[in-house]
Amino acid sequence: MNDELPLLELFTRLQQASFPLGIPEYQTLLHALQGGFGVGDRADLARLCRALWVKSQDEEQIFNYHFEQIVGSLVLTSKEDQTTASSAAELPPPTRVPVRKLLAFAAMLVLGVSGAIVASRYLNSPSDRQKPTDIRQYVPGIVTGLALSSLLAGTLWFVNRRTSAEADHNAASPEVPFPALSSRLIQQVQDEVQVAQVVQQITHTSDELPNRQFLTSSEFFPVTRRQMKQNWRYLRRLVREGPATELDIEATIDRLGRQGILLSPVLVPRRSNRIELLLLIDQAGSMVPFHALSSRLMETASREGRLGRTGGYYFHNCPIDYLYQDSYQSDAAPLTTVLAQLSKTRSVAMIVSDAGAARGYFNPERLELTRIFLDQIKQRIQYIVWLNPVPKSRWNRSTAGSIAKLVPMFEINRHGLYGAIEVLRGRYYPLNKESRL
Amino acid sequence: MTIPSLTYTGKVQPQPGERDKTGQLLYPYLPEPDLVEVVNLAIYLGRPLLLKGKPGCGKTQLARSVAYELGLPLEAWYIKSTSRARDGLYTYDAVGRLRDAQLAASHRLTADELKRLSDPSVYVRWGQLGRAFQNSQRTIVLIDEIDKADIDFPNDLLLELDEQRFFVEELEVAGSAQEIRSVSPPIVFITSNDEKDLPDAFLRRCLFHYVSFPKQERLVEIVKAHLAASPQEPSLQLVEAATRRFCELRTEMQEQGTIGKEISTSELIDWVRVLNRHPTDEVLSKLEGQLPYAGVLLKSWDDHLRYLKQDSLHE
Numbered sequence: 187m188n189d190e191l192p193l194l195e196l197f198t199r200l201q202q203a204s205f206p207l208g209i210p211e212y213q214t215l216l217h218a219l220q221g222g223f224g225v226g227d228r229a230d231l232a233r234l235c236r237a238l239w240v241k242s243q244d245e246e247q248i249f250n251y252h253f254e255q256i257v258g259s260l261v262l263t264s265k266e267d268q269t270t271a272s273s274a275a276e277l278p279p280p281t282r283v284p285v286r287k288l289l290a291f292a293a294m295l296v297l298g299v300s301g302a303i304v305a306s307r308y309l310n311s312p313s314d315r316q317k318p319t320d321i322r323q324y325v326p327g328i329v330t331g332l333a334l335s336s337l338l339a340g341t342l343w344f345v346n347r348r349t350s351a352e353a354d355h356n357a358a359s360p361e362v363p364f365p366a367l368s369s370r371l372i373q374q375v376q377d378e379v380q381v382a383q384v385v386q387q388i389t390h391t392s393d394e395l396p397n398r399q400f401l402t403s404s405e406f407f408p409v410t411r412r413q414m415k416q417n418w419r420y421l422r423r424l425v426r427e428g429p430a431t432e433l434d435i436e437a438t439i440d441r442l443g444r445q446g447i448l449l450s451p452v453l454v455p456r457r458s459n460r461i462e463l464l465l466l467i468d469q470a471g472s473m474v475p476f477h478a479l480s481s482r483l484m485e486t487a488s489r490e491g492r493l494g495r496t497g498g499y500y501f502h503n504c505p506i507d508y509l510y511q512d513s514y515q516s517d518a519a520p521l522t523t524v525l526a527q528l529s530k531t532r533s534v535a536m537i538v539s540d541a542g543a544a545r546g547y548f549n550p551e552r553l554e555l556t557r558i559f560l561d562q563i564k565q566r567i568q569y570i571v572w573l574n575p576v577p578k579s580r581w582n583r584s585t586a587g588s589i590a591k592l593v594p595m596f597e598i599n600r601h602g603l604y605g606a607i608e609v610l611r612g613r614y615y616p617l618n619k620e621s622r623l
Numbered sequence: 624m625t626i627p628s629l630t631y632t633g634k635v636q637p638q639p640g641e642r643d644k645t646g647q648l649l650y651p652y653l654p655e656p657d658l659v660e661v662v663n664l665a666i667y668l669g670r671p672l673l674l675k676g677k678p679g680c681g682k683t684q685l686a687r688s689v690a691y692e693l694g695l696p697l698e699a700w701y702i703k704s705t706s707r708a709r710d711g712l713y714t715y716d717a718v719g720r721l722r723d724a725q726l727a728a729s730h731r732l733t734a735d736e737l738k739r740l741s742d743p744s745v746y747v748r749w750g751q752l753g754r755a756f757q758n759s760q761r762t763i764v765l766i767d768e769i770d771k772a773d774i775d776f777p778n779d780l781l782l783e784l785d786e787q788r789f790f791v792e793e794l795e796v797a798g799s800a801q802e803i804r805s806v807s808p809p810i811v812f813i814t815s816n817d818e819k820d821l822p823d824a825f826l827r828r829c830l831f832h833y834v835s836f837p838k839q840e841r842l843v844e845i846v847k848a849h850l851a852a853s854p855q856e857p858s859l860q861l862v863e864a865a866t867r868r869f870c871e872l873r874t875e876m877q878e879q880g881t882i883g884k885e886i887s888t889s890e891l892i893d894w895v896r897v898l899n900r901h902p903t904d905e906v907l908s909k910l911e912g913q914l915p916y917a918g919v920l921l922k923s924w925d926d927h928l929r930y931l932k933q934d935s936l937h938e
Contacts, residue, residue: 206823214668221667223660237661241673241826243833411820415774433718448725451718456705490774490819 193235199252200239207239214238228258409600411486417603418491421610423532424457432456460494462532463487463610464524464567468539469500469513476575479598480538481513483573494532499524503539504555521559525566534569534610541595542585543576549585556589571606573598591617629666629761629810633659635692639851643691651848652681652688653841661832662689668830671766671784671811673821676834679887682814685834686765689810696758698751698809699765706772708779711750712803715793720746744794752783756805764809770819777825784811785828842866842891849892850899857899864910865895872920872930886920894919 193215201207215238219225224234232253240249409417430453437452465487467480488496499509499519509524511517528535541556542549563570572595574586581587581595589595594615596602609615633656637649654662662685665672674682690697700711723740726732732740739745755762769777783789787805794801813829815821837845843859843866850857869891876885897916898906909915914930921927 206827208827211827214670218664218668223664223667233657233660234664237664237830237832241829241831242675246833412822415820419774438718442725447729448718448722 193257196235196252196256197239199256200249203248203252205239205245205248206241211239231257409598409603411482413600414483414486414603415490417600417607418487418493420604421461421463421491421493421534421607422459423461423494423611425460426455426457427460428455428458430455458494459492460532461534462495462497462529463491463493464528464533464535465496465498466505466509466535466537466539467498467500467513468503468537469510469515470502472540472542472544473575475544476538476540477513479575483538497524497527503542504552505559506555521562525563528566530567533567535563535567535571536606536610537570537572537593538598539572539574540576540586541572541574541581541589543574543580543587546580546584548583548588552585553588556585557592560592569610569612570594571596571609573602573606593617629693629695631659631662631666631689631692633662633688633692636848637691643687649687649691650684651851652684653837653844653848654681654685654688655835655841658685658832658834661830665812665830666810669808669810671813671829673813673815673826673829673831674834675815675817675831677836677885677887678816679885679889680834680836681888682834683765683767686763686812689812690763693763695761695763695810696755697763697765698755699767700751701767702769702771702776704771704773706776708776708783709750711752711766711780712783712789713750713753713791714748715791716746716748717793747791747794752809753789753803755809756787756789756803758809759806761807762809764811766811766813768816769813770815770817770821774819774822777821781824781828837888839866839870842870842888845888846892846895850895853896853899855899857895858903861898861903861906862895864907865898866891868910868914869894869920872914890920 194212197207197212197215215235218234218238224231232250235253236246236249240246432454434452434454437454438448441452442448465484467484469477469480473480484496484498487493488498499505499511500513500515501509502515505521507521508518509521511519542552560570570593572589572593574581574590574595575598576586578597581590586595594606594609594617596606633652633654636651641649643649661672674685676682686697686699689695720740720743723732723736727737727740749757751764755764787808788802790800790802792800796802843862846862846866847857847859850862869886873886894916897919898909901909906915914920917927917930921930
């Protein structure tokens, strides 16, 4: 029973990290273990768990992290049998090993040099091995800086070696990097080992899990990816186009009635979505915190929205004369050209911008520019909505409140996105002009 | 459960030039040891195996290879954007039945035909999963490119994959829809190109494996194995040189960002086949200079332009 406990903890942790796992999945693992899978060594076990519980490459990184924490290091075992090791387990070493080696090498170099300098400084004994003695004469500041940085590098390296040595008993005993240092320095080093450990823990987790921040925060987005996709699918304007493949039952029965016998069924083209979405996204400035959200909107609309066509453009604060085709705003397209491509019947526009609500003050110039732009685009197409990532309660007393009187504006959450798409489909939305009174 | 234990080793390969029942050439398949293990796990647990990976890394071929080695029938279900989950189970030819009813009403059918038509199951056409469920032998079902279908498609298959049974609404047995239960659970392989996310409920029931792109040495083996059947087998030198050049080009393209299509194994094989038409020495010298037959590898105009630009920089 004891053997099952660490895996149970791993399972619980993965479940908390929002892996799609249920009790049957845990039972499957036990079943597989009984069947003789994954019992060889640690890498075997990791492969088994990965096959059963990990469903994407992002999740694999989280899994590796938790597995290393609970069961033990993956990197060492995968290094040993690299020829047969899983492709997945190979992912971490190529990036980490050279860095570690490089760090160790650099630390050795700096340590040797600076240790010698320090020694020569306190003992006043010239040495033939030490090159930088003349540097010391000219720039004593550099020397002290060098010594300090070498200390940090040295301790980092030492901690590195120590943790890897702890994990791997078979490895050759680590070389002790201190023989050249005086006892005073060793005391300092021991203090700094603790600091370095903390630093390393932080840097370790962060470079181990570049996506972790992203993945946990994805939970707090007001609209999940799947909800976005579901909402995009409401955005439809269906037109029958293409080859006739669908059975028209009414027409078939009608023909049957006329001819008295069924010769062939009546087929009609499938209905396909012809709506064209123009997605205008405010980028940079106060919109920086929402870049992930807006790029997600863009991605879900263009890849999985099943829309007739999706055109995405970027602007800053308010579109004036030009729109940009890339998020870095380097590839410009004249506003008039973009608007000329819109179809009066099929195109709809969605603007994603905080409209000044993030900074929270009233900017009459911005309002005026936005009004001009909206007038321009309203001449071309009928349905325009504005999505605002800032909560509705903060729109008043900023430019957003006034813009919301010009165009239907919705907060970005599940409800807001649904409302916005309803408007794009043609639902009447009363612009709240009376609220000014 | 008295299912004979099946173990896939990935070592049994078809002979060069061997063809399957439909007359298609069979090619050898060289899986990584990991992949072999996860296949055995899927067979043992009876769960569908979801394979993801870059196009051209051999996701689809795996099912064929497993079917060949284990000597099991293979049902391949290629998903289209219009596929519905029910298509894989069965389709009911309602129009055909209506037509026959009309013909019967105007006395144009023989007695034999009439007798046959009184059985509604004549109009049921079984889909790939439907056939696999009814086959007394364990069947391998390949659901290819599941991400092409509608986002609800995978969820619609949950009951069928989980409980290994489904109902045929059009056929009535004792007042309710006929139930088809699987005789021996099929081995299901599902491939996805990651164009759409799959729902969690579906993922939960699958085993997942990411098929990585083969390394250079393995690519050489793959190309050699594929071209072993060709009338003129390429020299090892040529295959190695071409593969090296191919890998260089691939990493170059990856470093510059993925604007165009990534080049894949099948293109390499085609390329080596074209190169092999020339004498080895000539090809080796060609490979040193400009990329010969670039059209086989570079499929988008952007890639081509970028390649040409880079090449002029080298000179």
